[in-house]
Amino acid sequence: MSYQNEITIKMEFKEAKNKFVQTWGALGSQWGINKTMAQIHALLMVSHEPVSMEDIMEELQISRGNASMNLRALMDWGIVYKEYKAGERREFFTAEKDLDELAVKISRERSKREIKPALKVLKEVSSIQSDNTEAEKHFVDQTTKLYDFVLKADNVLDKITEYKDNWLAKLVVKIMK
Amino acid sequence: MSYQNEITIKMEFKEAKNKFVQTWGALGSQWGINKTMAQIHALLMVSHEPVSMEDIMEELQISRGNASMNLRALMDWGIVYKEYKAGERREFFTAEKDLDELAVKISRERSKREIKPALKVLKEVSSIQSDNTEAEKHFVDQTTKLYDFVLKADNVLDKITEYKDNWLAKLVVKIMK
DNA sequence: TTAAACTTTCAAAAAAAAATGAAAGTTTGT
DNA sequence: ACAAACTTTCATTTTTTTTTGAAAGTTTAA
Numbered sequence: 001m002s003y004q005n006e007i008t009i010k011m012e013f014k015e016a017k018n019k020f021v022q023t024w025g026a027l028g029s030q031w032g033i034n035k036t037m038a039q040i041h042a043l044l045m046v047s048h049e050p051v052s053m054e055d056i057m058e059e060l061q062i063s064r065g066n067a068s069m070n071l072r073a074l075m076d077w078g079i080v081y082k083e084y085k086a087g088e089r090r091e092f093f094t095a096e097k098d099l100d101e102l103a104v105k106i107s108r109e110r111s112k113r114e115i116k117p118a119l120k121v122l123k124e125v126s127s128i129q130s131d132n133t134e135a136e137k138h139f140v141d142q143t144t145k146l147y148d149f150v151l152k153a154d155n156v157l158d159k160i161t162e163y164k165d166n167w168l169a170k171l172v173v174k175i176m177k
Numbered sequence: 178m179s180y181q182n183e184i185t186i187k188m189e190f191k192e193a194k195n196k197f198v199q200t201w202g203a204l205g206s207q208w209g210i211n212k213t214m215a216q217i218h219a220l221l222m223v224s225h226e227p228v229s230m231e232d233i234m235e236e237l238q239i240s241r242g243n244a245s246m247n248l249r250a251l252m253d254w255g256i257v258y259k260e261y262k263a264g265e266r267r268e269f270f271t272a273e274k275d276l277d278e279l280a281v282k283i284s285r286e287r288s289k290r291e292i293k294p295a296l297k298v299l300k301e302v303s304s305i306q307s308d309n310t311e312a313e314k315h316f317v318d319q320t321t322k323l324y325d326f327v328l329k330a331d332n333v334l335d336k337i338t339e340y341k342d343n344w345l346a347k348l349v350v351k352i353m354k
Numbered sequence: 355t356t357a358a359a360c361t362t363t364c365a366a367a368a369a370a371a372a373a374t375g376a377a378a379g380t381t382t383g384t
Numbered sequence: 385a386c387a388a389a390c391t392t393t394c395a396t397t398t399t400t401t402t403t404t405g406a407a408a409g410t411t412t413a414a
Contacts, residue, residue, distance in 0.1 A: 013313050016302040020320060023298045029400095030291055032209040034372065045323075048315040053391080063374045068392055089382075089389055097319065099326045114207050121200040125193040136190050138225040142274065143197060146222075149276045211402065230361080240404045245362055266359060266412075 017046060021060070036062055037070040041080065041095055050083045050092030078105045107157045115154045122147040194223060198237070213239055214247040218257065218272055227260045227269030255282045284334045292331045299324040 021042045028038025039060055044051060057067050071093055074080035079102055083092045096102045126143035130136035198219045205215025216237055221228060234244050248270060251257035256279055260269045273279050303320035307313035 012305050013307060013316065016305045016320075017316060019298060020302045020316075023295060027291060027295050030209045032207045036372075046316045046319050048312045064391080065375065065393075066373050069373090072392085091391080099322060103326075103330075114204060118200060118204050121196060125197045128189050128193045130190060135225045139190065139194060139223045142223045143193075145276060149280075153280075213402080241361080242363075242405065243403050246403090249362085268361080 020046060034070070036060065036066055037073055040067070040070050041074055044080060044093055044095035045097060047094075050085070050094045052090050052092050054090070056093070077109050111154055111157055115150065119147065119150055119154070122150065197223060211247070213237065213243055214250055217244070217247050218251055221257060221270055221272035222274060224271075227262070227271045229267050229269050231267070233270070254286050288331055288334055292327065296324065296327055296331065299327065 021039050024042035024045075025035045025039035028041075029035050040056055043056060043059060053064070053067050053071065056062075056071075057064060060067075071080060074095075075082065079096045081094050081096070083094055085092055096105065122143055126140055126147055128136075128140065130140055198216050201219035201222075202212045202216035205218075206212050217233055220233060220236060230241070230244050230248065233239075233248070234241060237244075248257060251272075252259065256273045258271050258273070260271055262269055273282065299320055303317055303324055305313075305317065307317055
Protein backbone atom coordinates (compact mmCIF):
# COMPACT_ATOMS: atom_id res chain seq x y z
CA MET A 1 0.00 0.00 0.00
CA SER A 2 1.35 3.36 -1.00
CA TYR A 3 2.13 6.23 1.29
CA GLN A 4 -0.62 8.24 -0.38
CA ASN A 5 -3.20 5.56 0.37
CA GLU A 6 -2.17 5.34 3.95
CA ILE A 7 -2.70 9.06 4.38
CA THR A 8 -6.08 8.80 2.67
CA ILE A 9 -7.18 6.09 5.07
CA LYS A 10 -5.93 7.94 8.09
CA MET A 11 -7.92 10.98 7.00
CA GLU A 12 -10.99 8.84 6.59
CA PHE A 13 -10.67 7.55 10.12
CA LYS A 14 -10.16 11.00 11.55
CA GLU A 15 -13.13 12.31 9.60
CA ALA A 16 -15.33 9.45 10.74
CA LYS A 17 -14.29 9.95 14.34
CA ASN A 18 -14.94 13.65 14.10
CA LYS A 19 -18.33 13.13 12.50
CA PHE A 20 -19.29 10.71 15.24
CA VAL A 21 -18.21 13.11 17.99
CA GLN A 22 -20.07 16.03 16.40
CA THR A 23 -23.23 13.99 15.88
CA TRP A 24 -23.21 12.66 19.41
CA GLY A 25 -22.72 16.20 20.67
CA ALA A 26 -25.69 17.50 18.68
CA LEU A 27 -27.83 14.60 19.89
CA GLY A 28 -26.84 15.45 23.44
CA SER A 29 -28.08 19.02 23.03
CA GLN A 30 -31.45 17.76 21.84
CA TRP A 31 -31.72 15.62 24.95
CA GLY A 32 -30.76 18.27 27.45
CA ILE A 33 -27.12 17.28 27.83
CA ASN A 34 -24.58 19.94 27.11
CA LYS A 35 -22.74 19.61 23.83
CA THR A 36 -19.21 19.41 25.20
CA MET A 37 -20.20 16.82 27.79
CA ALA A 38 -21.70 14.63 25.07
CA GLN A 39 -18.67 15.17 22.84
CA ILE A 40 -16.19 14.23 25.52
CA HIS A 41 -18.21 11.13 26.23
CA ALA A 42 -18.31 10.26 22.52
CA LEU A 43 -14.57 10.74 22.22
CA LEU A 44 -13.84 8.49 25.17
CA MET A 45 -16.31 5.86 23.96
CA VAL A 46 -14.41 5.30 20.75
CA SER A 47 -10.94 5.72 22.19
CA HIS A 48 -8.97 2.55 22.53
CA GLU A 49 -6.83 3.84 25.34
CA PRO A 50 -7.37 6.19 28.27
CA VAL A 51 -7.14 9.83 27.17
CA SER A 52 -5.48 12.71 29.04
CA MET A 53 -7.18 16.02 29.61
CA GLU A 54 -4.61 17.65 27.39
CA ASP A 55 -5.60 15.40 24.49
CA ILE A 56 -9.30 16.01 25.04
CA MET A 57 -8.71 19.76 24.96
CA GLU A 58 -6.68 19.40 21.81
CA GLU A 59 -9.11 17.15 19.94
CA LEU A 60 -12.24 19.10 20.82
CA GLN A 61 -10.59 22.51 20.82
CA ILE A 62 -11.91 23.46 24.22
CA SER A 63 -10.45 25.20 27.25
CA ARG A 64 -8.97 23.52 30.28
CA GLY A 65 -11.77 24.71 32.53
CA ASN A 66 -14.45 23.44 30.21
CA ALA A 67 -12.79 20.04 29.94
CA SER A 68 -12.34 19.81 33.68
CA MET A 69 -15.92 20.71 34.54
CA ASN A 70 -17.49 18.39 32.00
CA LEU A 71 -15.26 15.49 32.95
CA ARG A 72 -16.33 16.04 36.53
CA ALA A 73 -19.99 16.00 35.47
CA LEU A 74 -19.48 12.79 33.49
CA MET A 75 -17.84 11.17 36.50
CA ASP A 76 -20.75 12.32 38.68
CA TRP A 77 -23.04 10.48 36.26
CA GLY A 78 -20.83 7.43 36.77
CA ILE A 79 -20.16 6.94 33.06
CA VAL A 80 -16.57 8.14 32.89
CA TYR A 81 -13.68 6.98 35.06
CA LYS A 82 -10.34 8.40 36.06
CA GLU A 83 -7.38 6.17 35.51
CA TYR A 84 -3.85 6.40 36.73
CA LYS A 85 -0.99 5.14 34.66
CA ALA A 86 2.05 3.83 36.47
CA GLY A 87 4.83 6.36 36.45
CA GLU A 88 2.62 9.06 34.93
CA ARG A 89 1.75 12.14 36.89
CA ARG A 90 -1.32 13.22 34.95
CA GLU A 91 -4.72 11.64 34.98
CA PHE A 92 -6.34 9.72 32.17
CA PHE A 93 -10.00 9.18 31.46
CA THR A 94 -12.05 6.28 30.08
CA ALA A 95 -15.74 5.94 29.33
CA GLU A 96 -18.03 3.14 30.36
CA LYS A 97 -18.01 1.16 27.15
CA ASP A 98 -20.53 -1.52 27.96
CA LEU A 99 -23.71 -0.13 26.45
CA ASP A 100 -26.13 -1.99 28.73
CA GLU A 101 -24.27 -0.67 31.74
CA LEU A 102 -24.29 2.81 30.22
CA ALA A 103 -28.06 2.71 29.67
CA VAL A 104 -28.63 1.48 33.21
CA LYS A 105 -26.54 4.25 34.72
CA ILE A 106 -28.15 6.99 32.67
CA SER A 107 -31.64 5.69 33.53
CA ARG A 108 -30.86 5.58 37.22
CA GLU A 109 -29.44 9.07 37.31
CA ARG A 110 -32.26 10.64 35.33
CA SER A 111 -34.78 8.90 37.56
CA LYS A 112 -33.07 10.15 40.68
CA ARG A 113 -32.46 13.68 39.46
CA GLU A 114 -35.56 14.41 37.43
CA ILE A 115 -38.35 11.85 37.65
CA LYS A 116 -38.45 11.36 41.42
CA PRO A 117 -38.67 15.12 42.15
CA ALA A 118 -41.36 15.50 39.46
CA LEU A 119 -43.34 12.67 41.04
CA LYS A 120 -43.22 14.45 44.36
CA VAL A 121 -44.74 17.58 42.84
CA LEU A 122 -47.37 15.55 40.97
CA LYS A 123 -48.46 13.86 44.18
CA GLU A 124 -48.62 17.19 45.92
CA VAL A 125 -50.68 19.05 43.33
CA SER A 126 -53.04 16.13 42.76
CA SER A 127 -53.85 16.12 46.45
CA ILE A 128 -55.67 19.44 46.71
CA GLN A 129 -59.14 18.85 48.10
CA SER A 130 -61.74 19.73 45.56
CA ASP A 131 -65.09 18.32 44.63
CA ASN A 132 -66.16 21.75 43.57
CA THR A 133 -65.97 22.97 39.98
CA GLU A 134 -65.57 20.84 36.87
CA ALA A 135 -62.25 22.55 36.26
CA GLU A 136 -60.90 21.46 39.63
CA LYS A 137 -62.20 17.92 39.26
CA HIS A 138 -60.51 17.65 35.90
CA PHE A 139 -57.25 19.00 37.26
CA VAL A 140 -57.16 16.47 40.08
CA ASP A 141 -58.17 13.64 37.77
CA GLN A 142 -55.56 14.47 35.15
CA THR A 143 -52.66 15.03 37.54
CA THR A 144 -53.53 11.81 39.36
CA LYS A 145 -53.44 9.89 36.08
CA LEU A 146 -50.14 11.54 35.24
CA TYR A 147 -48.73 10.56 38.62
CA ASP A 148 -49.73 6.92 38.10
CA PHE A 149 -48.33 6.92 34.59
CA VAL A 150 -44.98 8.42 35.49
CA LEU A 151 -44.67 6.15 38.52
CA LYS A 152 -45.28 3.09 36.36
CA ALA A 153 -42.81 4.25 33.71
CA ASP A 154 -40.21 4.90 36.38
CA ASN A 155 -40.73 1.43 37.81
CA VAL A 156 -40.20 -0.12 34.41
CA LEU A 157 -36.81 1.56 34.35
CA ASP A 158 -36.04 0.23 37.81
CA LYS A 159 -36.98 -3.29 36.76
CA ILE A 160 -34.90 -2.99 33.65
CA THR A 161 -31.85 -2.17 35.71
CA GLU A 162 -32.33 -5.43 37.62
CA TYR A 163 -31.95 -7.41 34.45
CA LYS A 164 -28.57 -5.79 33.91
CA ASP A 165 -27.12 -8.21 31.41
CA ASN A 166 -28.75 -8.07 28.07
CA TRP A 167 -32.01 -6.61 29.27
CA LEU A 168 -32.59 -5.00 25.94
CA ALA A 169 -32.41 -8.22 23.96
CA LYS A 170 -34.68 -9.98 26.44
CA LEU A 171 -37.07 -7.08 26.32
CA VAL A 172 -37.23 -7.22 22.53
CA VAL A 173 -38.01 -10.92 22.63
CA LYS A 174 -40.75 -10.45 25.20
CA ILE A 175 -42.29 -7.47 23.50
CA MET A 176 -42.42 -9.24 20.17
CA LYS A 177 -44.01 -12.30 21.84
CA MET B 178 -69.36 27.28 53.05
CA SER B 179 -68.27 30.84 53.67
CA TYR B 180 -67.11 33.28 51.06
CA GLN B 181 -63.69 33.30 52.73
CA ASN B 182 -63.33 29.53 52.38
CA GLU B 183 -64.31 29.60 48.76
CA ILE B 184 -61.59 32.11 48.05
CA THR B 185 -59.07 30.01 49.99
CA ILE B 186 -59.90 26.95 47.94
CA LYS B 187 -59.76 28.82 44.68
CA MET B 188 -56.31 30.08 45.59
CA GLU B 189 -55.17 26.59 46.39
CA PHE B 190 -56.30 25.37 43.01
CA LYS B 191 -54.60 28.20 41.18
CA GLU B 192 -51.41 27.62 43.13
CA ALA B 193 -51.46 23.92 42.41
CA LYS B 194 -52.09 24.52 38.73
CA ASN B 195 -49.28 27.05 38.61
CA LYS B 196 -46.89 24.72 40.39
CA PHE B 197 -47.72 21.94 37.99
CA VAL B 198 -47.18 24.17 34.95
CA GLN B 199 -43.86 25.47 36.28
CA THR B 200 -42.60 22.00 37.16
CA TRP B 201 -43.57 20.56 33.80
CA GLY B 202 -41.81 23.49 32.13
CA ALA B 203 -38.62 22.87 34.09
CA LEU B 204 -38.76 19.17 33.30
CA GLY B 205 -39.15 20.03 29.63
CA SER B 206 -35.95 22.09 29.69
CA GLN B 207 -34.03 19.17 31.15
CA TRP B 208 -35.25 16.99 28.31
CA GLY B 209 -34.47 19.37 25.49
CA ILE B 210 -37.97 20.78 25.08
CA ASN B 211 -38.27 24.50 25.41
CA LYS B 212 -39.81 25.76 28.59
CA THR B 213 -42.73 27.63 27.10
CA MET B 214 -43.67 24.71 24.88
CA ALA B 215 -43.76 22.39 27.88
CA GLN B 216 -45.71 24.94 29.92
CA ILE B 217 -48.35 25.42 27.25
CA HIS B 218 -48.70 21.68 27.00
CA ALA B 219 -49.03 21.36 30.77
CA LEU B 220 -51.64 24.08 30.84
CA LEU B 221 -53.73 22.44 28.14
CA MET B 222 -53.34 19.00 29.73
CA VAL B 223 -55.08 20.09 32.91
CA SER B 224 -57.61 22.41 31.29
CA HIS B 225 -61.11 21.10 31.22
CA GLU B 226 -62.11 23.13 28.18
CA PRO B 227 -60.33 24.30 25.04
CA VAL B 228 -58.23 27.40 25.73
CA SER B 229 -57.81 30.44 23.49
CA MET B 230 -54.45 31.90 22.59
CA GLU B 231 -55.37 35.02 24.50
CA ASP B 232 -55.88 32.99 27.69
CA ILE B 233 -52.62 31.10 27.22
CA MET B 234 -50.76 34.41 26.83
CA GLU B 235 -52.46 35.75 29.93
CA GLU B 236 -51.88 32.70 32.13
CA LEU B 237 -48.25 32.18 31.16
CA GLN B 238 -47.42 35.88 30.71
CA ILE B 239 -45.93 35.38 27.27
CA SER B 240 -46.13 37.31 24.02
CA ARG B 241 -48.44 36.56 21.13
CA GLY B 242 -45.58 35.49 18.89
CA ASN B 243 -44.19 33.12 21.45
CA ALA B 244 -47.58 31.54 22.05
CA SER B 245 -48.22 31.20 18.33
CA MET B 246 -44.86 29.59 17.55
CA ASN B 247 -44.97 27.11 20.39
CA LEU B 248 -48.57 26.12 19.70
CA ARG B 249 -47.51 25.48 16.13
CA ALA B 250 -44.63 23.31 17.34
CA LEU B 251 -46.95 21.35 19.65
CA MET B 252 -49.34 20.76 16.76
CA ASP B 253 -46.42 19.60 14.60
CA TRP B 254 -45.68 17.06 17.30
CA GLY B 255 -49.31 15.97 17.06
CA ILE B 256 -50.00 16.43 20.75
CA VAL B 257 -52.08 19.62 20.64
CA TYR B 258 -55.14 20.24 18.50
CA LYS B 259 -56.93 23.30 17.21
CA GLU B 260 -60.60 23.45 17.88
CA TYR B 261 -63.27 25.71 16.49
CA LYS B 262 -66.23 26.72 18.57
CA ALA B 263 -69.50 27.40 16.80
CA GLY B 264 -70.10 31.10 16.45
CA GLU B 265 -66.62 31.98 17.72
CA ARG B 266 -64.11 33.64 15.47
CA ARG B 267 -60.97 32.78 17.38
CA GLU B 268 -59.30 29.42 17.67
CA PHE B 269 -59.09 27.24 20.75
CA PHE B 270 -56.55 24.63 21.67
CA THR B 271 -56.67 21.28 23.44
CA ALA B 272 -53.95 18.81 24.39
CA GLU B 273 -53.91 15.10 23.78
CA LYS B 274 -55.01 13.92 27.18
CA ASP B 275 -54.72 10.19 26.80
CA LEU B 276 -51.30 9.47 28.27
CA ASP B 277 -50.63 6.27 26.32
CA GLU B 278 -51.39 8.11 23.12
CA LEU B 279 -49.19 10.99 24.23
CA ALA B 280 -46.26 8.67 24.94
CA VAL B 281 -46.69 6.95 21.59
CA LYS B 282 -46.69 10.22 19.68
CA ILE B 283 -43.67 11.61 21.48
CA SER B 284 -41.75 8.36 20.92
CA ARG B 285 -42.57 8.32 17.24
CA GLU B 286 -41.54 11.91 16.70
CA ARG B 287 -38.29 11.63 18.59
CA SER B 288 -37.47 8.48 16.68
CA LYS B 289 -38.15 10.15 13.37
CA ARG B 290 -36.42 13.42 14.15
CA GLU B 291 -33.45 12.33 16.21
CA ILE B 292 -32.85 8.59 16.39
CA LYS B 293 -33.21 7.73 12.70
CA PRO B 294 -30.76 10.46 11.57
CA ALA B 295 -28.32 9.40 14.30
CA LEU B 296 -28.55 5.80 13.11
CA LYS B 297 -27.70 6.89 9.60
CA VAL B 298 -24.53 8.57 10.83
CA LEU B 299 -23.61 5.59 13.00
CA LYS B 300 -23.94 3.24 10.05
CA GLU B 301 -21.83 5.57 7.94
CA VAL B 302 -18.97 6.02 10.37
CA SER B 303 -18.87 2.36 11.37
CA SER B 304 -18.41 1.45 7.71
CA ILE B 305 -14.94 2.89 7.16
CA GLN B 306 -12.67 0.13 5.97
CA SER B 307 -9.93 -0.48 8.46
CA ASP B 308 -8.10 -3.54 9.64
CA ASN B 309 -5.12 -1.38 10.36
CA THR B 310 -4.38 0.08 13.77
CA GLU B 311 -5.86 -0.99 17.09
CA ALA B 312 -7.41 2.45 17.39
CA GLU B 313 -9.28 2.05 14.11
CA LYS B 314 -10.41 -1.46 14.94
CA HIS B 315 -11.76 -0.28 18.25
CA PHE B 316 -13.57 2.64 16.63
CA VAL B 317 -15.31 0.41 14.11
CA ASP B 318 -16.13 -2.17 16.76
CA GLN B 319 -17.57 0.36 19.19
CA THR B 320 -19.62 2.32 16.65
CA THR B 321 -20.99 -0.94 15.24
CA LYS B 322 -22.10 -2.01 18.71
CA LEU B 323 -23.65 1.39 19.24
CA TYR B 324 -25.51 1.11 15.96
CA ASP B 325 -26.93 -2.28 16.92
CA PHE B 326 -27.88 -1.03 20.36
CA VAL B 327 -29.64 2.11 19.17
CA LEU B 328 -31.41 0.17 16.42
CA LYS B 329 -32.70 -2.36 18.92
CA ALA B 330 -33.82 0.35 21.34
CA ASP B 331 -35.59 2.17 18.53
CA ASN B 332 -37.37 -1.05 17.52
CA VAL B 333 -38.56 -1.56 21.06
CA LEU B 334 -40.22 1.82 20.86
CA ASP B 335 -41.81 0.88 17.54
CA LYS B 336 -43.15 -2.34 19.00
CA ILE B 337 -44.47 -0.52 22.01
CA THR B 338 -46.45 1.82 19.81
CA GLU B 339 -48.16 -1.21 18.25
CA TYR B 340 -49.54 -2.23 21.62
CA LYS B 341 -51.22 1.15 21.87
CA ASP B 342 -53.74 0.43 24.60
CA ASN B 343 -52.19 -0.15 27.93
CA TRP B 344 -48.77 -1.08 26.61
CA LEU B 345 -47.19 0.19 29.76
CA ALA B 346 -49.16 -2.06 32.10
CA LYS B 347 -48.54 -5.07 29.86
CA LEU B 348 -44.88 -4.22 29.73
CA VAL B 349 -44.65 -4.04 33.51
CA VAL B 350 -46.26 -7.46 33.83
CA LYS B 351 -43.92 -8.97 31.28
CA ILE B 352 -40.83 -7.38 32.71
CA MET B 353 -41.64 -8.57 36.19
CA LYS B 354 -42.31 -12.07 34.86
C1' DT C 355 -64.88 44.49 -1.62
C1' DT C 356 -63.90 46.06 2.67
C1' DA C 357 -62.64 46.12 7.25
C1' DA C 358 -62.63 44.00 11.58
C1' DA C 359 -60.79 40.32 14.13
C1' DC C 360 -57.87 37.43 14.28
C1' DT C 361 -52.95 34.61 13.51
C1' DT C 362 -48.24 34.17 11.77
C1' DT C 363 -43.62 35.61 10.74
C1' DC C 364 -39.14 37.10 11.60
C1' DA C 365 -35.55 40.64 12.65
C1' DA C 366 -34.00 42.42 16.75
C1' DA C 367 -33.59 42.19 21.86
C1' DA C 368 -33.25 39.68 25.98
C1' DA C 369 -32.28 35.84 28.64
C1' DA C 370 -30.09 31.65 29.57
C1' DA C 371 -26.46 28.48 29.09
C1' DA C 372 -21.86 27.36 28.14
C1' DA C 373 -16.95 28.45 27.59
C1' DT C 374 -12.82 30.88 28.77
C1' DG C 375 -8.62 31.54 31.28
C1' DA C 376 -6.07 33.16 34.99
C1' DA C 377 -5.65 32.54 39.80
C1' DA C 378 -6.05 29.28 43.46
C1' DG C 379 -5.62 24.71 44.89
C1' DT C 380 -3.62 20.01 45.09
C1' DT C 381 -0.45 16.28 44.75
C1' DT C 382 3.99 14.10 44.31
C1' DG C 383 8.90 13.47 44.14
C1' DT C 384 13.17 15.05 46.00
C1' DA D 385 9.61 21.95 53.03
C1' DC D 386 9.80 23.13 48.34
C1' DA D 387 8.64 23.48 43.72
C1' DA D 388 7.19 21.27 39.59
C1' DA D 389 3.34 19.34 37.38
C1' DC D 390 -0.72 19.06 37.28
C1' DT D 391 -6.28 20.07 38.23
C1' DT D 392 -10.17 22.91 39.79
C1' DT D 393 -12.77 27.03 40.45
C1' DC D 394 -15.41 30.88 39.23
C1' DA D 395 -16.03 35.84 37.61
C1' DT D 396 -16.25 37.40 33.09
C1' DT D 397 -17.10 36.85 28.17
C1' DT D 398 -19.10 34.47 24.39
C1' DT D 399 -22.43 31.76 22.23
C1' DT D 400 -26.80 29.86 21.79
C1' DT D 401 -31.51 29.81 22.58
C1' DT D 402 -35.67 31.94 23.46
C1' DT D 403 -38.78 35.81 23.48
C1' DT D 404 -40.68 39.96 21.86
C1' DG D 405 -43.59 42.89 19.11
C1' DA D 406 -44.74 45.19 15.08
C1' DA D 407 -45.69 44.35 10.32
C1' DA D 408 -47.61 41.18 7.12
C1' DG D 409 -50.91 37.77 6.29
C1' DT D 410 -55.43 35.47 6.64
C1' DT D 411 -60.24 34.69 7.32
C1' DT D 412 -64.98 35.91 7.89
C1' DA D 413 -69.13 38.55 7.83
C1' DA D 414 -71.69 42.17 5.99
